[in-house]
Ligand SMILES: Cc1cc2nc3c(=O)[nH]c(=O)nc-3n(C[C@H](O)[C@H](O)[C@H](O)COP(=O)(O)OP(=O)(O)OC[C@H]3O[C@@H](n4cnc5c(N)ncnc54)[C@H](O)[C@@H]3O)c2cc1C
């Protein structure tokens with residue numbers, strides 16, 4: 005790990021003024037940034053601590069439920085407003101990592117965690133995401149936990165391997181970002197993550213030095229009847245092999261509106277408008293759920309060791325939909 009300086013910022017202005025480019029990084033809970041630095045996958049000469057910034061609070065606003073980026077995963081996952089209004093969001097947080105990590109980790113840091121692709125995490129291997137143009141050994145190597153949707157010949161990683169952003173993508177959450185000039189902009193989570201294409205090193209639309217201030221979840225009929233189902237290799241402390249965040253508004257047995265996003269299978273948190281199209285206006289039956297699952301995975305491009313994810317993701321989605329309907 006390289007030597008670095010440390011500075012605590014008292015305001016967003018002070019934080020962005022200290023963050024000039026790649027050699028600086030913000031540190032929130034530090035639960036993933038320090039791992040990356042210890043493995044020499046990221047090198048920063050200055051860490052700007054943003055824990056004193058007032059990006060706090062979980063409050064009802066006219067746009068929906070606003071959650072400060074510095075709120076801790078455990079506090080958000082257990083908050084009564086989140087539990088009641090967005091069960092899938094609460095579950096996505098409480099099924100992630102471990103209690104110790106959730107107590108320390110922030111919402112902003114969770115959204116910006118990086119891929120768990122083994123080749124990315126081991127500097128001895130080439131990796132287009134780490135060193136553009138060096139190659140992608142995962143295409144033919146160990147790809148059992150990597151993505152099957154939205155992948156390219158340059159990268160098949162789940163750029164975001166976590167849980168929260170999958171639920172945020174399902175429910176049209178919007179991020180508030182702030183740059184060094186104090187200017188704020190709002191970006192939907194579905195537009196925040198970039199597909200790998202020819203530039204897998206570009207993972208999000210966040211500009212250097214830009215801060216995540218908050219995330220807002222708009223109100224909708226389908227959010228209360230929602231769930232997050234996570235399938236993993238063991239029941240704790242593991243990333244999803246496949247997951248589904250779903251919300252349904254069902255009236256008299258007919259689905260009025262539906263929201264579907266998949267985790268663990270997409271190069272980004274995977275909102276499936278194809279599945280939503282099949283579900284909307286259809287009877288809430290197993291046959292409809294199966295048809296939606298087939299549509300969701302239609303564009304899958306599996307490699308040798310992750311073919312099993314097609315069926316796994318389909319079954320995960322069907323089970324999540326059955327759970328919501330009860
Ligand atoms: C063993 C282990 C298991 C895990 N399992 C899961 C899991 O199952 N599901 C899951 O979802 N996650 C999992 N995680 C990831 C965990 O949720 C993240 O480590 C955590 O959410 C990161 O938050 P942090 O505040 O510690 O981020 P930090 O490590 O402080 O920061 C992460 C990145 O975000 C940037 N950053 C942080 N906040 C902001 C902000 N407000 N604005 C701009 N940039 C910012 C930092 O500069 C850094 O680049 C796991 C982690 C570990 C170590």
Ligand code: SF4
Pocket residue numbers: 119121122123124130131132133134139140141142143150158159160161204
């Ligand atoms: S899948 Fe992406 S992250 Fe993994 S080795 Fe290939 S380029 Fe690197």
